[in-house]
Structure formats: C-alpha cells, structure tokens
Amino acid sequence: MTLIDENPAAVASAPARTKPVTMAAALGAALRDAMAEDPDVVVFGEDIGTLGGVFRVTDGLAAQFGDGRVWDSPAAESGIVGTAIGMAEYGLRPVVEMQFDAFSYPAFQQITSHLAKMGSRTKGRMRLPVVVRIPCAGGIGGIEHHSDSSEAYWAATPGLTVVMPSNPTDAYSMLREAIACDDPVIFMEPKSRYWMSEQIDLPVHSLPMTRARVARIGTDVTLIAYGSGVKVALDAAEAAAEEELSIEVVDLRSLSPFDDETVCASVRKTGRAAVIHEAAGFGGFGAEVAARVTERAFFSLEAPILRITGFDIPFPAPKLEQYNLPNVERVLAALDTWEW
Amino acid sequence: MTDSDVFVGSAARAPIRLLDESGSPVVGEQAAGFGMPSAELLLKMYRQMVLVRRFDVQVTTLTRQGRLATYAPALGQEACEIAGVEALAPQDWLFPSHRDTVAMLARGIPPQGALAFFRGEWHSDFDPKQYRVAPLTVPLATHLLHAVGLATAAKLKGDPVVSLGFLGDGATSEGDAHEAFNFATTWQSPTVFVIQNNQYAISVPLARQSHLAHFVDRAAGYGMPGYLVDGNDAAAMYAVISSAVERAREGGGPTLIEGVTYRVEAHTNSDDPTRYRTAAEVDAWRARDPLTRLERYLRAAGELDDELAERFALEAEDLAARTRELMNTEPVLDPLELFDHVYAAERPAMAEQRALLERELTDTQAGAQR
Ligand SMILES: Cc1ncc(C[n+]2csc(CCOP(=O)(O)OP(=O)(O)O)c2C)c(N)n1
Ligand SMILES: [Mg+2]
Numbered sequence: 001m002t003l004i005d006e007n008p009a010a011v012a013s014a015p016a017r018t019k020p021v022t023m024a025a026a027l028g029a030a031l032r033d034a035m036a037e038d039p040d041v042v043v044f045g046e047d048i049g050t051l052g053g054v055f056r057v058t059d060g061l062a063a064q065f066g067d068g069r070v071w072d073s074p075a076a077e078s079g080i081v082g083t084a085i086g087m088a089e090y091g092l093r094p095v096v097e098m099q100f101d102a103f104s105y106p107a108f109q110q111i112t113s114h115l116a117k118m119g120s121r122t123k124g125r126m127r128l129p130v131v132v133r134i135p136c137a138g139g140i141g142g143i144e145h146h147s148d149s150s151e152a153y154w155a156a157t158p159g160l161t162v163v164m165p166s167n168p169t170d171a172y173s174m175l176r177e178a179i180a181c182d183d184p185v186i187f188m189e190p191k192s193r194y195w196m197s198e199q200i201d202l203p204v205h206s207l208p209m210t211r212a213r214v215a216r217i218g219t220d221v222t223l224i225a226y227g228s229g230v231k232v233a234l235d236a237a238e239a240a241a242e243e244e245l246s247i248e249v250v251d252l253r254s255l256s257p258f259d260d261e262t263v264c265a266s267v268r269k270t271g272r273a274a275v276i277h278e279a280a281g282f283g284g285f286g287a288e289v290a291a292r293v294t295e296r297a298f299f300s301l302e303a304p305i306l307r308i309t310g311f312d313i314p315f316p317a318p319k320l321e322q323y324n325l326p327n328v329e330r331v332l333a334a335l336d337t338w339e340w
Numbered sequence: 341m342t343d344s345d346v347f348v349g350s351a352a353r354a355p356i357r358l359l360d361e362s363g364s365p366v367v368g369e370q371a372a373g374f375g376m377p378s379a380e381l382l383l384k385m386y387r388q389m390v391l392v393r394r395f396d397v398q399v400t401t402l403t404r405q406g407r408l409a410t411y412a413p414a415l416g417q418e419a420c421e422i423a424g425v426e427a428l429a430p431q432d433w434l435f436p437s438h439r440d441t442v443a444m445l446a447r448g449i450p451p452q453g454a455l456a457f458f459r460g461e462w463h464s465d466f467d468p469k470q471y472r473v474a475p476l477t478v479p480l481a482t483h484l485l486h487a488v489g490l491a492t493a494a495k496l497k498g499d500p501v502v503s504l505g506f507l508g509d510g511a512t513s514e515g516d517a518h519e520a521f522n523f524a525t526t527w528q529s530p531t532v533f534v535i536q537n538n539q540y541a542i543s544v545p546l547a548r549q550s551h552l553a554h555f556v557d558r559a560a561g562y563g564m565p566g567y568l569v570d571g572n573d574a575a576a577m578y579a580v581i582s583s584a585v586e587r588a589r590e591g592g593g594p595t596l597i598e599g600v601t602y603r604v605e606a607h608t609n610s611d612d613p614t615r616y617r618t619a620a621e622v623d624a625w626r627a628r629d630p631l632t633r634l635e636r637y638l639r640a641a642g643e644l645d646d647e648l649a650e651r652f653a654l655e656a657e658d659l660a661a662r663t664r665e666l667m668n669t670e671p672v673l674d675p676l677e678l679f680d681h682v683y684a685a686e687r688p689a690m691a692e693q694r695a696l697l698e699r700e701l702t703d704t705q706a707g708a709q710r
Contacts (some may be wrong), residue, residue, distance in 0.1 A: 042496070056619075068496050074526055079485055079519035086489020086503075089474065092496070094489075106515075113479050114486070121463040121475055122680040159682055182684035257687050 020197040027057045027133075027189065028169035029202050030175035031095060035065055038093065041179060043070045045080055045097030045133075054099055055135055055194050076105040081132060085114055088128040095179060100144035101136040108153070115184045115226070116159030127182045131175070136164070137228050137278045139192030139325055145299035147191075148315055151226075155255040163209050164188040164254040166230035166243040167199045170253060174209040181209075190227035206308040212259035214266060218248035221335060222266040222273045224289055226252040229276035229326065236331040245335070255285055263289070263299045274306035274334060276326050282311035303338045351554040355568045355600050358575040361628055365638025372567075374579040379643045384428055385574050385651050386634050386644065389418040392633060394656035398663050399441070399455065403609045405530035407667040409460035412439045416572070418602035419630035422446055423577035423599075424504055425689060427532075427585045435487040435505040439536070439603075440476065443506065447473050451663045452571035461671050480511040484520030484533060491527045491588075502583070502588045504532045510541020510557045516680045521596065525563040533596050536571060538603035543616040556598035564594045571599025572630040575637070602628070675701065687708045 010115040021029070035041045043061060045053075049072040052059030062070040066310060077098055084094035098104035104111070111132065121126050138147030154162045161183050165171040171189070207213055216237050223233040230251045237247035250266050252259065267273045269294050273293055275286035286307040293305055308326045317323050346352070356372045359365060365376060377385075391455055396415050412649060414421055417439070425446040426436060436443055443455045444466075453466030457476050464475035476489075477483035483586035487505035512535060524531045535555050552558070559566025565587075567580045577599055584595035602625035606613045613622075636706040638644035679694040 032654070061643060074519075074522055076519045076522070077483075078516055079523045082482060082485025082516060082519065083492060083523055086486035086491070087493040088489075089468070089486060090490045090493035090497075090501075092493045103699030109479060109482060109516075110485065114477075114482060118475075119684060120681045122468060122681075123462065123465065123677075124684065125467045126475075127684050161683070260688070307702065331441070 004010045004049055017216055018199040019199045021168050021200050021202065022195050022197045023168045023171045023189070024038070024055055024057050024194040025166070026172040026200070026202065028061070030172045030179070031058060031061060031078055032064065033203060034095075034176055035061065035069060037149050038179075040091060041069075041093045041095065042087065042096075043095045043293065044073045044084075046075050046099045047072060048097050050257065053097060055191070057133075057194075058097070058191075061274060074153055077103055077105075078110050081107040081110040081115060081130070084130045084132075085110065085118070085128055088130045089126055093129045093131075093179060094111055095133060095150040096132040097133045097135075099135070100142070100146045101148040101150055104132070104134050104150060107132075111154070111160070112157050117159045119271065121160055127178075127196055128184050130184045131178045131187050132184070132185045135191045135194075136188045137190045138315060138321050139228055139278075141320060142191070144315075149277065151188055151255055151277075151312070152279060152283065152285045154188075155285055156296070160186050160256060161210070161254070161270065162186045162188065163254045164190065164227040165185040165253065166190065166193060166215075166225075166251050167196065169204050170198055170213075170251075171293040172200075172202055174205040174253065175263055176203070177209040177268050188227065192228045193231070196231075197234050207253070210254045210257050211257065212253055212262040213243070213251045214248060214262065216249040218246040218249065220246045220272065222248045222250055222263075223276060224250045224252060224263060224273060225276040226255065228278060230330060232326055232328060233276055234326045238337070239328055240332060248293055252289075254286055258292060259286070260296060263302070264293060267297045271302040272338065273301070274308055274331070276308045276331060278310045278325055280312045282305050282312045284309055306334050308334045346553040348552045350554055350557040352553040353568065355570040355598075356576050356580060357570040358579060359573045359575050359633055359637050361633060363633045363640060365637070371576075374576065374583065375379060377575055377578050377582075377637070379641055381426070381578065382575060382634065383638060383643050385422050385578065386631070386638055388422045388426070388446050388635065388654070389574065390652045391629050391656050391659055392421065392446055393418055394660050394693045395451070396442055398660040399667075400609070402603060402664065402667045403458070408455065408458045410608045410610060411412045411458045412441070412607035412608050413578035414439050414442045414604075416595045416625065416629070417536055417538055417601050418442065419574035419577050419634070420506075420534065420571045420599040420601055421425060423574055423581050424506060424534050426578055427582035428502065428504055431472065431499070431501050431583075432585070433474065433487065433490055433501065433503040434491075435474045435483045435503060437480070437483065437506045437508060437511065438476060438478050438528075439508065439538075444471075444473055444476065447471055449473060451659075451666055455667070459667065481507055481517035481520065485516055485523065488527070488529045488594075490532050491531045492527050494532060496627075500589050502530045502532065502585050504534060505587070505625055506534050506536060508541060509535065509537040509539070509546060509555060510544060510551055512558075513549055521558070521562040521564070524673050526595040528591070528593040530591075531594040533594065534581060535596070535598040536596050536601055538571075538601050540603055540607070540617070542607045542611065543613075545616075554598060556596055559596040562596070564596055566596040567598070569597060569599050570636060571601030572628050572633065574634045593706050601630075604703060615630070
C-alpha cells in the first residue's frame with residue numbers, strides 16, 4: 001500500500017499539474033469554494049474561527065471571509081445545531097462543526113427531533129439545508145470521548161442524509177455537494193484519514209455523494225466499508241492478492257441513502273461479502289448492510305455475510321484502541337472462517 | 341426533596357402592572373415607567389382575546405368529544421398570548437410552544453392550519469414563511485434556539501427582523517433554554533423570550549422547578565434585561581414586550597420577560613389537576629381573569645359598550661361554529677403523502693415504500709369491494 005491511495009475518479013479527471021492535498025485541506029478548500037460561490041453559506045462552531053478548528057479544517061476561513069461568515073460559537077452543541085436550524089429557516093446554509101464525535105451527543109435532540117423532521121413536518125415548506133460536520137472514529141490515540149463512531153444513530157433517523165468520505169477527492173466533492181443539498185446532511189469525517197494525501201488538482205468532482213464507489217476491482221469477495229474502514233479493506237485486498245485471493249472493495253460513501261445497486265452488483269459478482277466498521281458490531285450499521293444484501297442478493301451468496309467491526313465495548317483508551325480497531329489480520333482471519 | 345425557601349438574591353416582588361385587578365390604571369412605581377398602550381390597541385387586543393378564548397374553550401370541548409387527539413388549553417393566559425402577537429411586526433417571527441395555538445391563530449393562521457397538529461392530521465400544516473410562525477414545538481425550549489438562529493440570520497443579512505419565543509415555567513429548566521439565552525446575549529440576537537409562568541409544569545409546581553422567586557432573575561446572569569410582569573394584565577404585557585421588540589430591532593439585543601399567569605384548565609385533556617391543586621386556588625385565579633380586567637378598563641374609558649361587546653361575542657361564536665364544523669368533518673388525508681416530503685432529494689427507498697403502501701391500499705379497497 002502506498003501512502004497515496006488510488007482514487008480512479010480523481011485520476012481520470014486529474015490534469016497534468018497536481019499536488020498533494022490532505023483530506024483536511026480538501027475539506028477546507030470545499031468550504032472556501034462554497035463560501036466564495038454562495039454568500040448564504042456560513043460556518044460556525046467551537047474554535048473554528050481564529051484557531052482554524054482543532055484539526056485545522058477551517059484554517060484561514062475567518063481571515064478570508066470575516067466575522068459575519070465564519071465565527072467561534074459558545075461551547076454548546078445543542079445551541080450550535082439549534083441556531084443553525086433557525087438560520088436555515090431564514091435562508092442561510094450553515095455548515096457547523098461538532099468538535100469531536102462524542103460531543104455531538106448534546107445536539108442529539110436538535111438533530112433527531114428537528115433537523116431531521118422539519119422538512120417532513122412542514123410538508124416541504126421549510127427545508128433545512130444544514131451540514132453538520134462530525135470528525136469521527138478512532139485511530140488517532142484520542143482520550144475517552146474523542147474516538148466514537150455515531151453513524152448508526154444518524155443513519156437510523158429518517159430525514160437525515162449521512163455520508164462519510166474516505167479520501168481527499170471525495171472529501172472535497174462530497175462536501176461541496178452536501179452544502180448545495182437542500183436536505184440536512186450529517187457529514188462524517190474519519191479523523192484517522194485527515195492527513196492522508198492525494199495528488200489532485202482542486203476543484204475535483206467525483207461520483208454523486210449518495211453513490212457507493214468500487215474502490216478496487218476483484219472477483220472472489222466483496223469487502224464493504226466506509227470512512228477509515230476503506231483503508232483497512234484496501235490493505236487487506238492488497239495482502240490477499242499475494243495469496244491469490246481477489247477482493248473487491250466497495251466504499252459506501254453514503255450510509256443514508258444506501259446505494260443498494262452498486263453494493264448488490266458487486267456481491268452478485270463475487271458471491272461473498274463482509275462489512276467492515278469501527279463502531280461496535282451489535283446494532284451497528286453492518287447489520288443493515290448484511291440485511292439489505294441478504295434481502296436482495298441471497299441467491300448469489302455462497303456464504304453468510306460477515307461483519308468485521310469494533311467489539312461491543314465502549315471505545316478503549318489510547319493504548320488499547322489497537323486491539324479494538326478492525327485491521328488487516330482480523331479481516332483476513334474472518335474471511336478464512338468461510339472454510340473455502 | 342423538600343421545597344426550600346428561595347435564594348436570597350431573588351426576592352419575591354410585585355410584577356409590573358398597568359391595570360390593577362379591578363381594571364383601574366396603575367400609576368407610579370408598579371408601572372415601572374411603562375406607558376399605557378393606546379385605547380385603540382387595547383380594544384384590538386380585547387377583541388382578539390375574546391375570539392381566542394371562545395376558540396380555546398371550543399377546542400377543549402371538541403377534544404373531550406374525541407375530535408382532536410389532544411389539546412393544551414391557554415385559558416387564562418390570553419393576555420400573554422395576544423400581547424406577544426400584537427407586539428410583533430409583520431416581518432417578525434413567532435416561535436410558539438405547545439400551549440400557544442391561540443397565538444398562532446391570532447397571527448393569522450386559519451383554524452385548520454393551527455389545529456392540524458393536535459387534530460392528528462399532520463405534525464404541522466401551514467406555511468411558516470407565509471405567516472412568519474414556526475411550527476408549534478413540543479420538545480420544551482428547543483425552539484428558542486431556532487428563534488435565536490433565525491433572528492441572527494436576519495441580523496447578518498441586515499434585515500430588521502425580531503423573533504419572539506414563548507416558553508413555560510417548566511421549560512426554563514431545560515438545557516436548551518440556557519443555551520438559547522446565552523447564545524442570544526453573546527450574539528446580541530434580536531430575540532424576545534416570553535416566559536408564561538402559569539405556576540405548573542403539568543403537575544410540578546414552581547418550588548420543584550427552581551430555587552428562584554422569579555425565573556426572570558436569571559436575565560442579568562446572561563447579560564440581558566429582564567422584566568417581571570403581571571401576565572394577566574394585557575396592557576402591561578403589551579407595553580413591556582413591544583418595548584423589548586423595538587429595542588431588539590434597534591440593535592439592543594435580547595430581553596427576558598416573565599408573565600405571571602395561571603393555567604386555569606387542565607394541562608391537556610388527559611390530565612387530572614385535582615391530583616395536585618385545589619379548587620380554591622383555581623377560583624382565586626379565575627377572579628383575576630385577564631379578559632374581565634381589560635373589559636373593565638375599556639368600559640370605564642368609554643371605549644367598549646354593550647353593543648360592541650355583543651359584536652365581539654357574535655364574531656367569537658362565528659369562529660367557534662366554523663371551528664366545530666371543521667373539526668366535525670373528517671379530514672381527507674392521503675397516506676401516500678407520508679413519503680413525499682421526507683427529503684427534498686429523490687430517494688429510491690421513498691419511491692419503493694410509497695409503492696408498497698399504494699399496493700396495500702389498492703388491495704384493501706379491492707378486498708372491501710369483494
Ligand atoms: C424535552 C421535553 N420533556 C418533556 C416533555 C413533556 N412535557 C410536555 S409539557 C410539559 C410541562 C411543561 O411545563 P411548562 O414549560 O411550564 O409549560 P406549560 O405546559 O405549563 O404551558 C412536559 C414535561 C416535553 N414536551 N419535552
Ligand atoms: Mg407552566
């Protein structure tokens with residue numbers, strides 16, 4: 001595996017002069033370009049102004065656009081999402097940041113009871129084009145509350161669109177699309193991928209954010225992953241190739257809506273599927289994936305669908321997180337249980 | 341838990357008043373420098389109060405008859421409700437809570453739209469942007485943040501728009517109320533918060549809600565002016581709210597107002613208030629009725645006579661009759677609409693599930709015909 005993951009969509013459209021862009025920088029560029037294009041886009045959250053965000057995603061935005069477009073809010077997540085809802089009701093397109101995954105929980109009520117429901121509640125008369133950016137998942141040595149994976153909560157909430165890029169190209173393209181979207185979008189950013197870079201020339205446009213992407217073509221097994229799991233899947237595919245096992249990797253990109261078409265087409269071809277995610281397996285998003293694939297492609301399946309996930313435990317302390325996170329060895333060992 | 345004496349820093353005191361309980365004008369200290377609103381405005385408010393009282397009583401009756409799923413009556417709180425609405429300009433926004441259906445009505449939303457929620461037709465059924473009224477919000481205090489966000493957005497765009505959010509005494513305890521007050525003052529958002537302190541949160545009395553004598557004593561802690569007002573005095577409520585609205589519009593930031601009032605009816609039709617309060621207490625508050633007080637003042641001032649009162653009563657009867665007729669007619673609902681508004685963007689799952697329900701409906705119809 002090279003440092004730079006290959007992204008077919010990016011490679012195809014990349015002009016000659018490209019430079020390495022990290023995912024954090026790609027996200028920042030998406031915010032900057034969206035703000036330059038549409039004066040109704042505003043960005044606020046904790047430390048996102050002067051500091052540029054704890055991950056520096058919003059670096060430079062406050063200086064460029066000023067206080068009326070980018071500002072530090074009080075440290076209160078319900079307040080951040082709640083006021084973003086009110087701003088959207090007046091016609092703005094707020095992009096707000098939850099500093100870390102577990103700190104989105106104070107906003108749970110605003111997100112699930114209002115953000116998700118207002119469009120339906122008002123029969124489409126009041127849409128809420130709000131993007132809630134959530135740095136998520138582990139792998140960065142974060143202390144407690146800094147490594148949660150909350151995607152299943154959001155994905156289980158009708159009215160929300162839930163997406164998660166796994167690379168800089170998608171990060172840029174999907175964030176632009178999320179900001180332009182008239183529905184509320186939970187935009188999850190796998191923290192361990194923030195510093196991954198790709199040779200790209202911005203702006204880039206990849207697939208629509210609601211579509212899954214075949215990240216690697218294979219014939220024997222389909223590994224379904226998203227966010228940080230995509231790198232694990234690609235690394236596992238690389239390792240398995242040495243054993244003559246051909247793995248196809250599908251990067252979901254969007255959890256809600258779910259791209260049944262792309263996922264099932266791959267599983268029908270390979271006949272075997274496994275889902276990877278960091279979140280605990282019990283009640284996790286992998287269960288939804290397994291159920292959907294079983295309902296639609298059961299007769300193409302040669303073996304039960306596997307879930308390779310974090311354990312059903314609270315996310316561990318930094319020195320122990322490596323034992324919880326799905327890795328290449330765990331993926332390959334799981335595939336071995338099929339007793340080919 | 342025991343009910344303790346209140347915090348020494350929050351001494352019990354008399355609220356601001358412009359009309360005493362007999363309807364006579366109050367001058368001096370208790371008016372706190374607020375002037376009496378014009379007779380024309382007070383008469384307008386009186387008419388609105390008569391109309392919404394009749395409406396409220398009618399809807400409570402219809403709810404007992406099973407025509408609505410539930411209803412939170414505002415009987416006895418009309419001065420707060422109508423003063424809040426009258427203080428707003430057309431471009432301003434109202435953020436109602438569960439008890440404020442009559443305020444929505446007074447803001448111009450027709451009975452069908454104002455009652456769709458409690459009738460169980462749809463969670464909201466009017467155009468918020470047409471009336472500048474947010475959907476009635478049940479999760480306590482959550483809508484106050486929307487009010488702050490909306491007013492802040494207007495301020496950012498340079499529009500002279502004020503938002504007004506109603507909340508109850510119970511809702512003041514929610515975290516979102518705190519966050520809304522703090523965001524509003526920190527951002528100097530043009531927002532007016534009106535607490536309708538009706539003495540109870542369902543069954544829970546004030547002493548179990550807070551250690552303060554008056555919720556409004558929190559205002560200084562957030563950095564905004566606070567006013568304790570007699571919530572059954574329509575003149576005082578209007579004077580204080582409208583001055584807060586104008587201050588907000590001129591860039592003076594938010595205000596916290598507490599109207600001291602009483603929920604004369606049950607919390608909703610499914611509540612049994614005899615379990616937690618005495619008839620004597622209710623009677624004492626009935627004697628402080630906000631309509632009677634304003635009526636006495638207007639009659640003494642020569643602004644209201646029997647003829648005009650009769651006209652208002654007839655109008656109110658007409659509104660009640662229209663409401664009865666509306667609620668006694670089964671609404672025609674399209675179950676397939678359930679899928680139509682969840683997302684602005686197209687979603688295959690919505691189309692598939694809509695088709696499934698459509699097949700079920702066709703099968704049921706076919707079955708019924710056989
Ligand atoms: C977040 C939340 N918790 C609980 C409830 C249930 N509930 C509905 S009304 C109510 C009491 C509200 O009291 P108050 O704020 O004083 O308003 P009032 O009903 O007296 O007008 C409660 C607890 C709710 N609607 N929202
Ligand atoms: Mg109350």
